[in-house]
Amino acid sequence: MAQFIQAVLAAAATFFLITLVFAFIALVCKSTKNQDYQRRQRRHHQTRTVPNPEHSSITIDESATFDPSMNRISMEELKMSTKNFSTDLIIGDGSFGLVYKAKLFNGSTVAIKKLDPDAFQGFREFRAEMETLGKLRHQNIVKILGYCVSGMERVLILEFVERGSLDQWIHDTSSTNNEQSVKSPLPWETRVAGTMGYMPPEYKEGAAATVRVDVYSFGILMFEVATAERPNLPKVMEGKEVWLIEWARKMLGQNRHMEMLDSNTPKEGLSEDEVKEYFRIASLCTEEFRGRPAMSEVVGLLKKLSS
Numbered sequence: 001m002a003q004f005i006q007a008v009l010a011a012a013a014t015f016f017l018i019t020l021v022f023a024f025i026a027l028v029c030k031s032t033k034n035q036d037y038q039r040r041q042r043r044h045h046q047t048r049t050v051p052n053p054e055h056s057s058i059t060i061d062e063s064a065t066f067d068p069s070m071n072r073i074s075m076e077e078l079k080m081s082t083k084n085f086s087t088d089l090i091i092g093d094g095s096f097g098l099v100y101k102a103k104l105f106n107g108s109t110v111a112i113k114k115l116d117p118d119a120f121q122g123f124r125e126f127r128a129e130m131e132t133l134g135k136l137r138h139q140n141i142v143k144i145l146g147y148c149v150s151g152m153e154r155v156l157i158l159e160f161v162e163r164g165s166l167d168q169w170i171h172d173t174s175s176t177n178n179e180q181s182v183k184s185p186l187p188w189e190t191r192v193a194g195t196m197g198y199m200p201p202e203y204k205e206g207a208a209a210t211v212r213v214d215v216y217s218f219g220i221l222m223f224e225v226a227t228a229e230r231p232n233l234p235k236v237m238e239g240k241e242v243w244l245i246e247w248a249r250k251m252l253g254q255n256r257h258m259e260m261l262d263s264n265t266p267k268e269g270l271s272e273d274e275v276k277e278y279f280r281i282a283s284l285c286t287e288e289f290r291g292r293p294a295m296s297e298v299v300g301l302l303k304k305l306s307s
């Protein structure tokens with residue numbers, strides 16, 4: 001059980017940081033809205049665009065607002081490093097695009113995330129994330145090392161994690177080794193609150209994102225870590241399909257918490273009371289909006305459980 005707690009505590013610290021980061025991103029987007037409008041008005045009669053204007057609405061002065069300390073990599077180098085984005089080098093496929101393993105001209109091995117132009121939400125949001133996440137340094141979060149803007153193409157150059165992402169560690173039994181370090185998924189995939197299975201009921205109904213939304217998502221992550229079940233894939237229970245949270249509540253209601261554990265979890269030395277308390281904490285996080293604890297309370301409960 002201690003292995004679960006260590007992984008979940010690391011994720012809890014990461015959630016604190018991510019919550020603050022994306023709150024700041026929202027403020028950046030809001031504060032730049034008027035500035036962007038004014039720029040468009042000034043460029044109404046004379047617009048300076050980057051090369052290939054028929055494929056891009058990004059202006060030179062806008063692209064210059066990126067953090068100057070962040071590396072801007074040319075599309076030519078990225079194409080050469082990925083053998084023209086060869087399918088043989090794909091190591092990930094997310095909702096925002098494909099991820100490739102590549103070696104840059106300087107010899108460093110990186111993960112190159114080529115965003116899908118059809119899924120791109122707008123240059124302002126991309127710029128805000130680059131300016132914020134590009135400065136973020138945390139041992140449990142993959143670093144953004146650089147970027148590329150070319151026409152409609154948006155590419156993120158990220159730290160390559162040899163030991164895999166948290167998702168791979170939970171769901172790929174061939175790479176499970178709890179003595180090694182674990183990092184969270186790529187930055188664009190940390191926004192689990194927007195993914196089916198992680199969203200609380202009030203978020204689906206159109207309520208604004210709050211810290212309590214993150215607490216709910218963290219509770220779902222706790223269930224995922226312990227059960228190795230994906231929150232966004234239904235399970236069959238009593239002849240019908242249910243989501244992870246529904247399955248977990250029914251199992252806990254029947255006092256079947258030990259059966260919920262991942263089959264690869266060593267049962268020797270496991271305390272049934274600790275397992276029960278672990279799932280109780282996860283359940284608290286997934287209560288109705290006003291019944292959820294603060295993240296600091298969750299961390300306190302987990303620390304107490306692991307002591």
